[in-house]
Amino acid sequence: MDDTLLSIQGLTKAYxxxxxxxxxxxxxxxxxxxxxLGENGAGKSTLVKMIYxxxxxxxxxxxxxxxxxxxxxxxxxxxxxxxMVFQHFSxxxxxxxxxxxxxxMENPPKPRDLAARISEVSEQYGLPLDPSREVASLxxxxxxxxxxxxxxxxxxxxxxxDEPTSVLTPQEVDIxxxxxxxxxxxxxxxxxxxxxxxxxxxxxxxxSILRHGKNVGTCTPSETSAREMAEMMVGSSFxxxxxxxxxxxxxxxxxxNLTLPALDGIGTPxxxxxxxxxxxxxxxxxxxxxxxQDELLMxxxxxxxxxxGMVHFQGKDVSRQGPGERRLPGLLSAPEExxxxxxxxxxxxxENGVLTAGKRAGLVKNGFIDWAKSRLFAEDVIEKFDVxxxxxxxxxxxxxxxxxxxxxVGREIVQKPELLVINQPTWGVDAAAAAAIRQxxxxxxxxxxAILVISQDLDELMEISDxxxxxxxxxxxxxxPVQGLDMEQIGLMMGGAHDMEAAHAAT
Amino acid sequence: xxxxxxxxxxxRAWVVLSPILAVILTMIxxxxxxxxxGANPFEAIRTIFWDPIFxxxxxxxxxxxxxxxxxxxxxxxxxxxxxxxxxxxxxxxEGQYIMGxxxxxxxxxxxxxxxxxxxxxxxLVAGALGGWAxxxxxxxxxxxxxxxxxxxxxxxxxxxxxxxxSAASGFLRNPEGMGFPGSRNFKEWDAVYNGELIAGTGxxxxxxxxxxxxxxxxxxxxxxxxxxxxxxxxEAPRAARFAGVNPSRIVILCLGISGALxxxxxxxxxxGPAGQITIDFNAGYGFTAIIVAFLGRLNPIxxxxxxxxxxxxxxxxxxxxxxxxxxxxxxQLFQGMLLFFLLATDVFTNFRLxxxxxxxx
Numbered sequence: 001m002d003d004t005l006l007s008i009q010g011l012t013k014a015y016x017x018x019x020x021x022x023x024x025x026x027x028x029x030x031x032x033x034x035x036x037l038g039e040n041g042a043g044k045s046t047l048v049k050m051i052y053x054x055x056x057x058x059x060x061x062x063x064x065x066x067x068x069x070x071x072x073x074x075x076x077x078x079x080x081x082x083x084m085v086f087q088h089f090s091x092x093x094x095x096x097x098x099x100x101x102x103x104x105m106e107n108p109p110k111p112r113d114l115a116a117r118i119s120e121v122s123e124q125y126g127l128p129l130d131p132s133r134e135v136a137s138l139x140x141x142x143x144x145x146x147x148x149x150x151x152x153x154x155x156x157x158x159x160x161x162d163e164p165t166s167v168l169t170p171q172e173v174d175i176x177x178x179x180x181x182x183x184x185x186x187x188x189x190x191x192x193x194x195x196x197x198x199x200x201x202x203x204x205x206x207x208s209i210l211r212h213g214k215n216v217g218t219c220t221p222s223e224t225s226a227r228e229m230a231e232m233m234v235g236s237s238f239x240x241x242x243x244x245x246x247x248x249x250x251x252x253x254x255x256x257n258l259t260l261p262a263l264d265g266i267g268t269p270x271x272x273x274x275x276x277x278x279x280x281x282x283x284x285x286x287x288x289x290x291x292x293q294d295e296l297l298m299x300x301x302x303x304x305x306x307x308x309g310m311v312h313f314q315g316k317d318v319s320r321q322g323p324g325e326r327r328l329p330g331l332l333s334a335p336e337e338x339x340x341x342x343x344x345x346x347x348x349x350x351e352n353g354v355l356t357a358g359k360r361a362g363l364v365k366n367g368f369i370d371w372a373k374s375r376l377f378a379e380d381v382i383e384k385f386d387v388x389x390x391x392x393x394x395x396x397x398x399x400x401x402x403x404x405x406x407x408x409v410g411r412e413i414v415q416k417p418e419l420l421v422i423n424q425p426t427w428g429v430d431a432a433a434a435a436a437i438r439q440x441x442x443x444x445x446x447x448x449x450a451i452l453v454i455s456q457d458l459d460e461l462m463e464i465s466d467x468x469x470x471x472x473x474x475x476x477x478x479x480x481p482v483q484g485l486d487m488e489q490i491g492l493m494m495g496g497a498h499d500m501e502a503a504h505a506a507t
Numbered sequence: 508x509x510x511x512x513x514x515x516x517x518x519r520a521w522v523v524l525s526p527i528l529a530v531i532l533t534m535i536x537x538x539x540x541x542x543x544x545g546a547n548p549f550e551a552i553r554t555i556f557w558d559p560i561f562x563x564x565x566x567x568x569x570x571x572x573x574x575x576x577x578x579x580x581x582x583x584x585x586x587x588x589x590x591x592x593x594x595x596x597x598x599x600x601e602g603q604y605i606m607g608x609x610x611x612x613x614x615x616x617x618x619x620x621x622x623x624x625x626x627x628x629x630x631l632v633a634g635a636l637g638g639w640a641x642x643x644x645x646x647x648x649x650x651x652x653x654x655x656x657x658x659x660x661x662x663x664x665x666x667x668x669x670x671x672x673s674a675a676s677g678f679l680r681n682p683e684g685m686g687f688p689g690s691r692n693f694k695e696w697d698a699v700y701n702g703e704l705i706a707g708t709g710x711x712x713x714x715x716x717x718x719x720x721x722x723x724x725x726x727x728x729x730x731x732x733x734x735x736x737x738x739x740x741x742e743a744p745r746a747a748r749f750a751g752v753n754p755s756r757i758v759i760l761c762l763g764i765s766g767a768l769x770x771x772x773x774x775x776x777x778x779g780p781a782g783q784i785t786i787d788f789n790a791g792y793g794f795t796a797i798i799v800a801f802l803g804r805l806n807p808i809x810x811x812x813x814x815x816x817x818x819x820x821x822x823x824x825x826x827x828x829x830x831x832x833x834x835x836x837x838x839q840l841f842q843g844m845l846l847f848f849l850l851a852t853d854v855f856t857n858f859r860l861x862x863x864x865x866x867x868x
Contacts, residue, residue, distance in 0.1 A: 303748050324751030335749060344743035346517060354735060355750045364732045371730075398515040 005030045005189045006051070006069070006082075006158055011060035013046050020046035023060070024215045026208040028158065033180060033190045035200040035221060037233055038210035039288070039456070044193050047210070048160055051191070052084045053077040064158075075106070083151035084160040089143050093136040100135055101150045121152050125179045141172035148179070159183065160191045165199060177203055195233070195288055197226040209233055227488050246466055249279025252419050252450040253300075253331075254312040260299055268292040270299060271474040277419065277450045282441065283479055284465030285454045286493070292474040293423055293454045294336065300421045300452070301333035302326040313419065327360055330418030334409050336427065336454075338401065342408040345397035349389065352396050353378040353411055360415050377414070385410030386436065402429040409437055413444055420444060423454040438464050458490065511858040521856040526802055526809070529848035530816070536848075537841045546831045554830055555823030555841075565826060571709030572822050573815065575780050578714035579604070579772035581814035583796035585720040586768030588805040590761035592728065594741040597762055599645065599660025600769040601793025602667035603638035607770025608777040609674050610637025612690055612784050615699050616679060619691065622698040630699060631774060638770015639763055641667065646762035650755040656762065668789065675786045690784040693777070701779035713775025717814070720768060725807040737761060769793060795821075798846045817842070 006028040013021045020043045028034045038044050049055045051062065053071030062069045064080055071077035074084075091100050098115045102108035109117070115131040122129040127145045135143065144164060151159055161180075165173050180190055180203065194200055200207055201221045208218045209232045217232050258273040270292050277283050287293065298304045300311065302323035311319045313331050323333075335341045343352045354374050358364040363374045378392035385406040389399055396404060405427070412420055425441065426434035442464055445451050454471075455461050461468060462482060469479035470493035477493050534556075538548030559569040583600045590597045597603075611634025615626060645659035676688040683691075693700050704710045728734040740747040740757045748754065772792065781788055799817050803809030824838030 301749065302751070322751050322753065323749060327751065333749075337745075340743050341745045341749055344739055344746045346742050347739070351735070354732075355739065355746060358732060358735075358750075367732050368730050369732055369735060395516045 003029045003031075005065060006191075007063045008047075008051075009061050009063075011047065011050060011057045011062070013050060013055065013057050019213050021050070021057075021210075022213040024210070024213070025060075026215060026218055028189050028191060029206075030157075030189055031184055031187045032205040033184055033192055033203055035204035035207035036191060036193045036210065037195060037197075037200060037207050037229065039195060039233060042210040042233075043213040044210055045162070046213075048084070048162060048191070048193060051077070051158075052082060052160060078154060078156075081155070081157035082160065083154055083156035083158070085144065085147045085151055085162065085164060087162040087164075089147055091135045091143055091146060094134065096132050096134055097129060097138075097146050098131040100146055101131075101153065104150050105153070117153060118149055121149050125152065125182055126175065127179055139172075141168045141175075144168065144172075144176075152183075156188060158189045158191060160193070162193045163195075164192075165194065165196065173199075197229050200229070201226065226492065230488070230490075230492060246280055246445075248281055249448060251276050251278050252314060253277040253452070255300075256310055256312070258296075258299060258306055258310045260295060260304060260306055263295070263304070268295055268474045270295050273474075273476045275469065275476060275479050277452060279418075279448050279450055280445055281467070282445050282451045282453060282465045284461035284468045284482070285452065285471055285476065285479075286456065286458060286461050286468065286490075287471035289456055291471045292476075293471060295474070296471065296476075297333060297335055297421055297423045297454060300331070301335070302331075324359065327356065330360075330416070331421070332356070332360075332412040332415055332417035332419070333421040334412050334423065334425070336423040338404045338408055339397060343396040343404060346395055348378075348393050348395055349382070349387075349399075349407060350375045350378040350392040352407070353381065353392075356411060357415055381407060381410040381414050384414060385440070386433075402433050405429050406433055406437065409440070413440055417444070417449055419450045419452070421452045421454075425453060425455065426457065426460060434460075510861045511854070512861045514857055514859055517856050518859075521852075522804055525852035525856060526804065526813070526849060528852045529802070529845060532848040532852070533841065533845045536844055540837060540840065541831075541833060544833060544837060546827075546833050551827055551831055551833060554827045555820055555838075557823075558826055559819055559822040569822050569826065571703070571707055573818050574709035574714045575711070576818035576821050577814040578711070578717045579776055579792045580796050580799050580817055581717040581811055582713065582720055582772040582775075583765075583769045583793055584799035584803065584810045584814060585717070585724045585807060586765030587796055588800040588803070588807070588810055589724060589727070589734075589737060590765045591800055591805050592741045593737040593757050593761050594744070595758055595761045596657045597642065597645070597660050597765045598657050598797065599642070599662075599664045599793070600765060600796055601789055601791065602660070602664035603641045603766045603769035604773040604776075604793045605664075605667040605671050605789050606641040606773070607634040607638035608773030608781075608788060609671060609679070609784065610634055610640075610770070611774030612693075612777050613674075613679060615693070615696075615778070616691060620696065624698075627699050627701075627778075630778065631771065634774025635767040635770045638773060639767040641770070642762040642766020643759075646759050649762075650758050656758070660762075664793070671784070671788060672786050675784050675788070679784050681783075688786055692783045693779075694782040699778055701775055711775065711779045713772060713779060716771055716775065718811075721807045721811050728807070733760065769796075795842070798842065801846060802849055817845075820845070 004027045009025050011021050011024045024047060036044050036047065046055065050057050053074045053076055069080060071080065098111060098118055101118060102114055108114060118129065118131040127149060129142060129145050129149065135146065164176060168176060184190060192204055204221050206218060207221045207229070209216050209229065211233060219229065221229065254276050256274055258270055260270040262269040268291055273296065275283065299306055302321055302325065306319045308319050309317055313326065314329060318326050318331070339345045344355065354363050354369055357377055361377055363370055363377060375392050381387065382389060382392060387407045387410065388403050399407065409422065409425055425437050429437065438460065441451055441453065453461065453465065465482050467479040468482050468485060470477050534552055538552055541551040542548045558565055559573065560566055583604065587597055587600055611630045614633035615630040618626060641663060644663060645656040648654040648659055649656045675690065679690040681689060681691045701711050701713065728738065736747065736752045737757060739750060740752055740754065744754065777784055777788065795817060799810060799813045802817065803813035820842055824841065827833045828835055828838065
């Protein structure tokens with residue numbers, strides 16, 4: 001046990017309504033790269049926050065080098081030698097690299113000495129970086145280097161990296177891996193959080209896998225196949241999809257080589273997405289968050305316009321039409337973010353009904369809003385979808401997440417869409433409400449509507465979809481019937497093997 | 508420890524209470540200010556708020572002034588409030604006001620000395636268009652190039668002032684004015700003079716226009732889908748885009764409305780109370796209207812009341828200068844305080860104060 005740096009025993013942390021970590025235990029040895037693997041929402045972030053002192057555990061203990069370790073705040077964790085590179089950088093654009101580094105230090109040295117130290121460390125670890133450059137001019141990879149160097153200046157014994165490669169180009173990934181291996185050879189331990197299986201196999205010595213807050217196993221990635229890890233990560237718990245009695249009608253939506261640049265340089269570009277959707281069909285789109293889900297929804301809802309010919313709805317080219325024009329013939333959508341995107345937080349539920357239903361539900365005539373009718377519409381949604389609220393005059397932000405979700409989903413379903421595009425329909429909704437929303441979607445499909453469900457909940461997709469595809473870095477795998485899919489194929493699609501060809505080859 | 512806690516819903520009571528509380532706080536602090544300047548604070552407050560309307564000695568002159576001053580303030584503030592609702596900050600109403608006056612006056616003077624009944628409406632349209640066109644500059648720059656409308660509209664005020672100076676001493680100068688700067692006086696030209704409609708009230712066409720604007724804005728914001736889209740854009744821009752609102756169109760619409768109304772205010776002023784284009788024609792109505800818009804909670808009815816109140820402080824302030832020798836800057840400070848306290852008390856609309864124990868970290 002001498003070579004154990006950090007030992008975690010039985011850590012448990014519950015938030016209202018969800019147990020984020022349930023009795024998690026594992027050890028990190030000195031000088032190893034230890035992977036923490038899991039889907040979104042599996043509890044990786046919570047666990048890391050406990051190690052870094054951002055939240056305190058409800059139960060369980062940690063030891064660092066044999067001594068009890070329970071950091072009440074991050075500065076204590078840093079003094080003990082734990083450093084962390086966050087997924088989202090906290091850098092000031094207008095300041096130079098050295099100034100940014102100095103801001104994060106308790107006792108910054110003189111600027112000139114600090115610049116020299118930065119150059120020294122950056123050379124030592126092969127992370128080229130000029131301390132005098134302004135952060136605004138740096139690429140994402142270079143910004144990450146600033147964060148890494150900021151950590152390295154503290155001579156950490158444990159370096160935590162939260163999804164470091166999500167913002168990097170392949171070349172930058174190679175450089176990062178070299179640095180991490182060098183750190184490891186000098187005895188620094190690294191806790192590496194990711195869901196990219198191939199990366200973990202290439203880099204990590206051990207991997208602990210979290211699923212629904214539980215540690216479901218520790219393995220040696222180099223000796224474990226991607227398939228086995230994917231199975232551990234995703235679980236094989238979901239119900240085998242049963243054949244639904246689906247009568248498919250004519251094609252409602254045709255997406256042909258949909259390509260869009262990333263919005264404002266951040267986000268994910270869409271790359272050549274093509275698929276068809278028929279009446280009565282539910283197409284499920286999975287994938288890890290941030291792989292183009294929002295972008296796909298916005299391209300279909302009309303919030304972002306695409307080149308002519310890319311999106312056809314009911315045989316008509318709607319690529320250049322905005323959301324209002326698409327809604328009128330029945331292309332409705334429900335975005336993931338409820339407050340601020342699907343609904344205006346400070347407006348009442350009635351007003352939020354007018355937001356998407358104004359024209360299609362006949363709430364607006366000759367440009368004037370019929371408030372009495374709008375109120376009835378809101379009350380109708382509230383009643384049909386069991387939204388718990390004192391009434392339609394309540395501001396959207398006063399509702400709980402689950403209730404607001406029921407309202408924004410219900411608002412679209414009540415309008416009887418021909419096609420409903422919906423992102424994360426049951427995110428943050430309690431089990432009963434989630435089941436109700438899923439049933440409403442199935443009923444809608446049974447009534448002849450086409451539905452596109454984007455979700456990160458695989459169980460959900462398997463339960464309601466007829467066909468399944470996964471988004472990865474803005475590409476959509478060819479959708480395949482759900483019944484033909486096995487764990488291996490899904491795991492590979494989710495875990496980073498980009499194309500279905502890989503899955504075919506493995507079968 | 509006191510702590511601010513976000514309310515689940517904006518408090519309706521505080522929407523109404525905060526302007527009243529702001530006025531009271533302004534009176535208290537303003538009173539202290541006047542006391543420090545050596546004036547009797549109670550007398551000063553009475554001179555500002557009471558005497559202009561009720562004093563036997565002055566009210567005959569000052570009472571009509573109330574509507575004369577409130578008219579342009581309300582007209583401009585209504586336009587500004589529509590933009591502010593959408594998060595579009597037109598700070599340059601003063602410039603649009605000047606351009607409206609110049610264009611309106613120029614359209615009339617070009618046809619001098621016609622006495623056609625169509626002349627006044629023609630000048631009115633020209634005035635509105637002048638203000639509208641001046642506001643279109645920041646609007647188009649914002650939608651096409653992404654410039655900041657605050658800076659552009661503000662800087663255009665100084666451009667407009669320069670054009671005003673050149674108009675008064677150059678292209679609109681009265682040819683019979685013996686070389687003095689300033690245009691012909693509309694008060695001597697019956698066909699276009701915008702005089703009092705009812706003697707002794709100060710009511711002129713600009714005041715009528717202001718009342719119409721209040722009603723129209725109320726209908727627009729509470730009943731019309733464009734008003735709804737304007738509010739939605741201000742509250743949640745992403746939701747507005749999701750709803751199908753074109754942000755550029757809202758920018759053009761809002762700046763257009765506020766520019767046209769400011770232009771109209773300028774036109775009514777130049778043909779009425781001011782009477783002519785002069786170098787110092789503009790009196791800061793365009794800037795004060797910003798305070799009026801916020802004091803009125805961006806609500807048309809609120810703006811109507813706020814405009815009257817602000818006009819009162821103008822007239823009362825002048826009276827206080829005259830009677831008590833309070834410096835003019837103190838009056839401006841007094842008006843600034845009003846906005847300051849309003850913004851401060853406004854916090855309680857969305858937040859409430861809580862006594863909080865120090866949280867265990």
